[in-house]
Amino acid sequence: MHEVPWKEILHELKKLGAGCVLIQSPEGLRKEAEELARFLGENGIEAILHGEVNYGACDPADREAKLLGCNALIHFGHSYMRLHLEVPTLFVPAFARVEVVPALEKNLGEIKRLGKRIALVTTTQHIHKLGEAREFLEERGFKVVIGKGDSRVSWPGQVLGCNFSSAKVEADGVLFIGSGYFHPLGVALATKKPTLAVNPYSGDALWMNEEAERLVRRRWAQIAKAIDARRFGVVVSTKKGQLRLKEAKRIIKLLREHGRKAELIAMDHISYSKLEGFSFDAYVVVACPRVPIDDYENWRKPVLTPREVELLLGIRDDYEFDEITGVERNEDEPLGIAVHGVRE
Missing domain, CATH: 3.40.50.11850 (Diphthamide synthesis DPH1/DPH2 domain 2)
Structure with a gap:
């Protein structure tokens, strides 16, 4: 179902001198990850399969790879993302074998x-x-x-x-x-x-436009539920590609300036069940925009995006989708390697 560049991966790992690698994959590519692990084992490289759920290139398991004694990470199924990583990381997209x-x-x-x-x-x-x-x-x-x-x-x-x-x-x-x-x-x-x-x-x-209109109506309903909220939990992700600490602090400042109370919460995997013990009236997720939009039905309290907070406070009038934009970094280049790229 997907193209996997076995030889190119092996070549890059040998260039790195990697003797042990962690293979991280989304659920839909677990079989390919198993095949890759066997292939690498046959070529003298120990491979460990990462069993946690993977949410994208924003969620590399480089810290886990380092903890396990691996000297490289294969991030399978997603394209290269510019991040500061703790071990050399191969981003392997896995292109679908289907004609368009x-x-x-x-x-x-x-x-x-x-x-x-x-x-x-x-x-x-x-x-x-x-x-x-x-x-x-x-x-x-x-x-x-x-x-x-x-x-x-x-x-x-x-x-x-x-x-x-x-x-x-x-x-x-x-x-x-x-x-x-x-x-x-x-x-x-x-x-x-x-x-x-x-x-x-x-x-x-x-x-998609009618579905988009329905989604916006649902989001306005979430905003309406939060109108009387006085205490906000502002949730920031510790996942490297979702860490938006500056934006989270901006939202806290805005809420406080408008007479609301707000506290910062840091989490890795964000879910409402982990937050049940807090007494906040509403939450703002300053991480992947899919969390408040896809999972809102699982939250007993209103859950908003940063741009929806601005609507709530009357700072903006028009609904806009929350996005994480690319930012050019001044620090040293991260140890990321794009494998099997078709970069233009």
């Missing part, structure tokens, strides 16, 4: 409704097929724009669950290639443009 052009051809009529000038975006799994998709669409008269994005993304046209900068280009509408709802939903919210999601696995196409 047949699904585009099937849904050409729907794609035409986006307009002549369309922005083309996808996730890591299909980024290697973006050139083929662009060629197909341009041959049929479309002007295709592939945004570069900011420093948080690895390739032009790539979107993350927390970053849609590559979709923010001059276009009539946005075409997303991939499966699932969250990424194209985020695109629709971030760009406020007509957004069509084409699934290369099923061949289905889905317009």
Whole structure:
């Protein structure tokens, strides 16, 4: 189902002189992770499989790798993210073995409704097929724009669950290639443009704007529930790619300036069940924006994003999706290695 560059990984590990590695993978790539561990073992490198849930390149297990005595980490299934890491880390995307052009051809009529000038975006799994998709669409008269994005993304046209900068280009509408709802939903919210999601696995196409409107209504309901809240717990993540301490302190300052009480809470895996003992009236999650949006039904108290706090306090009027933007770093380059890249 996915392309795994076994020999390239082995080559990079030998260059590093790594005798023991930790392999971190999302749940959908566990079988490939097992095969990789066996392959490395056959070539003289001890491999340990990481069993915890992985949320993306923002959540590398480099600290665990160091603790286990590994001298390298393989972060499997996600693209390179610029982070300061404790051991050399190989970011291995694992591209999907599925063609995208047949699904585009099937849904050409729907794609035409986006307009002549369309922005083309996808996730890591299909980024290697973006050139083929662009060629197909341009041959049929479309002007295709592939945004570069900011420093948080690895390739032009790539979107993350927390970053849609590559979709923010001059276009009539946005075409997303991939499966699932969250990424194209985020695109629709971030760009406020007509957004069509084409699934290369099923061949289905889905317009996202009505779903985006429904989500915004649900978020306004969360904001309304927090209107009378006086005490806020502002939750910051200790995951390296989600650590937004400066933003969390900004939100605390805003809340206090508007007569609310606020305290900072630091967590690794954020869930309401861990917070039950606190007496806060509402929470603000300053980490992955998927936590308050995907999991809000599991929270007994209102849970907001930083931008929703600004709506609550009357600082902004228009709803905007919370994103984690790329930031250029001045510190030494991290020990991250992009493996099997198609970086432009």
